[in-house]
Amino acid sequence: MFIGIDHGTTGIRFASTDGSWFELSRRQARDMSQERIVSTMLESLHTTKNDIELIALTYSMGDGISRITPIDKVENRGIISREGAGVHIGGGTNVYDAIASSGIPAVVIPGIHRHNYGHPCFRVYSHGASPEKLGIAYNAYMSAGDRDFIVSDISSNTVTMGVQGLKLLGAIDACIFAPGVHHGPLDLQAIRDVDDGLMTANDAFSTAGVTKLIPYKDLNALQAALEKNDQDALWAFDAIAVFAAMEVASFLMLIPDAIVFVAGSVGSMGLVVNRMSGLLKKDVIVLGKLSAAIGLAQIARGVHGGKKDILGITVE
Template sequence: MFIGVDHGTRAIRFANTDGKCFVIPREEAGRLAPAEIADRIREAFDLGDGGAGGAEKVDLLALCYSMGDGICEIVRIEDAENRGVISQDGAGLHVGGGTNVFDAVREAKWPAILLPGIHDRSDIDPRMRVFSHGASPEKVGLAYKVRKDGPEDFIISDASSNVVTIGVAAGKIVGAIDAPIFAPGLLHGPLDVAAIRKVDADEMTANEAFTRGGILRKRGLTLKGCTDEEKEAAFESLALYVAMEVSAMAVLLRDHGAAKPALYLAGDPAPRIAGRVSQLLGREVLALESCDAALGCALIAKDVYNGAREVLGIGVDGRVWG
């Protein structure tokens, strides 16, 4: 069996190549011991040692962890220093759920690979390396799911708590725009002038400014606590910013010979705003399923297990087959 793990902002999703998926909210994962998480994975996928009783074994698991900026290739989990990140400190909320999942996989001793994020040392368009970070590893899984469905040229904007957009031309990731750079999500967003002033005045940290910089949080709102009118206005703003960011990524892809890439939306609001984003862009934008990133990671695990030397232009470390 091949399993993929999507380390998302609000939940951690697990999927196998048969399309079975289950979810653990990140806060819940943060309260569970690694052994408890491993047991949930075993139960969900009927895992065992491959022996009697019909239980299956894990042939290979593809894992996402945090920003993935400490590695440039797909590596075995045991070969990743510091869990494949430069620092545990980054942009966003830290609740420990992803760390517990990482430890659960490692302690269960399942064969596992770790996916890199897209960052300034990735093999992408060099002009995009001015930004230290472009996308976390689960976006690689999301892009691989779309690529396996057919298109070679496409843009995916993952829009929910954050907005992250990734561009693929001729089957290779050429660039990504991370959440602190351009479009605000519902909760988190880039630092504007007011936020910079507050940081300089020691009224908040830069990370606090980012996690409060979203369309709703800038106004002190949450999805559960706002009125229908406020919610509708927030989704209208989100659709506009997503359309703007997708348009920006389309400029890069056009320069790579991809004049009309397929367009996709991911994230919980995707079905709700896809029609409006399509109107704004004058082109069809398709909504992806919530478990597609985890499924894409599982598909990466399967193809690497079968000998793939690269995935979307990302190399595979030779020790994976060692």
């Protein structure tokens, strides 16, 4: 069996190549002992330590490594610093340390950043995507085969990637372009607020999604309002879809014949998919919110089978 662990914004998802999966909230994972995390994983995925061939694990930005690396060779959990984009709770740290001390073979997946972009122009951005996005891209590859493709992951934030000739060209991170539910780029007002000391840059990023302008502050509340045809909710999902489609369209300039995939909790919504498809005049294929964890398990299987690179990312 091969397992993928997706350290996402709202939770930590575990999936196996046998089709099992489960999720822990980041606070649940923070408050569990490391032994309990491992035993819960084994129980929930109906397996034993001896039956696990390899785990592919993600952690935070993944910007401290550029290659897919055995966990015992990774320093500082594969990151430059815990400071930066996003909220630190501690669940991902606890899960990483639990796997590292478990004795189960594991590799750590890097983020997509300045030192491993496939297209030189993307080097203008220090960071393009956190490591679980490589899992989503690989899950898309398993559907697309040798075809070029673009995949947009849309949930708390929006990140879009392009793959040409089985090589990941780069990614447009959440702090650069399209907003998600919670996160988004710093606009002029946010920059002024940071300069005036009203908030940190990370706080500004973490509150720059569509919810900054409406009374609904999380996805569940937004979806409940949508069922009542609330105008704020309709605007929020339309805005997300329009900007996500614009990100995809920017990659279509580089990869005009690409297949388009979407993933994530918002990317799986029919309203968003249909709006994007209409704007792009292309079919949009839904991967679902588990695609990162599933794709990471598929990466683990590929690495164990001897693959030397995953979509252009070197395996150490």
